[in-house]
Amino acid sequence: MLRIINNFNFLRISATEAISYSTSSNTLPYNPALLPVKKSHRKPRWVPIAKSKIFRIPKRPVIPEDETREIRRLFNDYRNHEKSVKNFLVEKHNTKNQASLDPEEILKSFKQDLAVCHEINNKWNKENKILREKRLAEELERDIAFAKNRIEQEIIKEQELFEFTEELVRKEKEASVNFITKENIDDAIDKALAEAVDYNFAIDLNGEKIIGRNTKPVQEQDKISLKQ
Amino acid sequence: MPYKYIGRTHDFKGKTLWELLGNLKNFGVGRIVARNRMERYPEPSYFKILKVETLPQPENESIDNLRKIRLLVEKTFRGKTYPEPRPLESASYKTDYKLIPKDEEADYCKAYKPQNTERILPRTMEFPPLLKELVARELKNTPSTKDDLELKIFYNRQSVKMKYRIAEEGEEPTEKFTMGLGKPVAPRLYKGINL
Known part of the structure; x- marks a missing residue:
């Protein structure tokens, strides 16, 4: 795993390379502070001792006594x-x-400090007031424009809805000409009785429709006999 | 075939206490043992055995607890004998003890007389350069004494009690601290360098 990670080390781009890729014409001079941070080559804590180093015994440092002192x-x-x-x-x-220290002196220095703080604060407040008023005016203008736009949109929407309903009503009125009413109900009944329609049908093996509830199919035997 | 040891070395030199005392008459009560580690000090350090007890077999046996015994000793550390007998159990397994032969006991336990060199350390030293400049600038307009331009040294309280003394007002200290490298203990390390 370690070896795999190390093999990818060359993919890291150094600062000088990064500058050479950049499109800007004024390149920075070489600066070691801009180089990427080098990672330590220590093994992670959870990786066991390398097999080649199991029996390696580090030499104990021998420091002379005067040097220790x-x-x-x-x-x-x-x-x-x-x-x-x-x-x-x-x-x-x-x-x-x-x-x-003398409390009066502390109070005096405190008051002086407070006066300076107030002065700075007032200055900031004045500067901010101008900015705030400008911003509020802009915001109000924007809000009014937005509201006007919304009203226009609403009016258009209402108009469209009105037209749509008008159209619906018109179509229904046109359709209502053929409706059966009290006046013409007797004629309609007579007409229906006179023109009885039978929607029933059956299908034979060849897929041919035999229309009518009581119609009987043509017998096969009859067909043969007819041919003879 | 000689043994070949593998692994890190340690500073121990000797035997465990049971290896020494188990073979002696009355488990060596009254005898003197010393630890090799303590021989780095000029003053003598040793234990006089007062009582020896063995311990039951531990539940989880390991090299560290299998060889332990419980003792009561009269402890002398760096020439100072403790007034009360001390228990000794947790360090009894260490292979760092040696038995002092009876004829050498008197010689080994001989009281050590340190050279009478009292260390008197200074109360103040000079400021670091930048801080010195700042302090001097602050004190420019106010009346100040020479002591105001000196940094009071902050010593370790325990060490002040045991190892040295701080110079009193007007007393000449035996050592002097400066902001630089100071007086080296081993001049050979600075050979060829102008200090």
Whole structure:
């Protein structure tokens, strides 16, 4: 798996290559800070020890005694310096250490600070007011235009609906000429009785229709006899 | 055929406590054992055996718990003997103990006399360059003493109690700290470099 991942490493594009692909004419000079971050070549935690390294025994470092003492001294010095500086800054800036100051002075400095803050805030408010009014005016204009457009659309829609219903009514009126009413019901009954229609039919083996409920098919034997 | 060991080496040198005491009369009560690890200190460190108990067979046997025993010892660490007897069980399996022969006991346990060199460390040191400049600029208009331009050193409280002393007002310290590299312990490491 590792080997597969490593084989794909060459696909990563370096910064210089990326610049050469870009269309802009002013190319950046080579800058190592722009290069892609190199991943470590360590194996992941869950991959076991390589078979070739199972019996490898790392050599234990042998540091001479004076060197050990020198390293310890340098580190002690560094740690002491760092802690001292940290302690100095904490003592200087800690609010607990400043509580002993004159309260009137603190109030005065606070008021001064507040005045400066107010001034900055008022300036920002003025700048924002202009921007806000402009934006609100634009928004109102846009909303009015939108509403007008909506009203027009609604009117058109209503008109179309009216026309559609009118058409429906007209068609129904045209169709109602042939309706059976109280006046002509007797004629209609007479007419229906006079022109009785039989919709029944049967189908024989050849697929021929034999129309009528009581019609009988032509017998085969009769056909033969007719031929003879 | 000689044994061939494979694996990482360790710093232990010796036998487990049971290997030493199991063969002795009365399980070696009254005898003195020492750990090899403690021989790196100049002061003597050793145990005097007061009582030995074996332990029942553990439920989950492993190399670490199979060879353990429970002891009560009089512990001496770096020349200082503890007032109370100390139990010793968890480290009893380590193959790092050696038995001191009876005729060498007195010599081994000889009290160590450290050289009387008291370390007196300074109260203050100079500021780092940038911070020094900032502090100096801040104190430019206000009345200040020379001490204001010195950084108070923050020492480890435990070490102050045990290892050294901080110089009092006006006292001359035995060591001096500077912002630079300082005085090297091993000058051979800086050969050819102008410090």
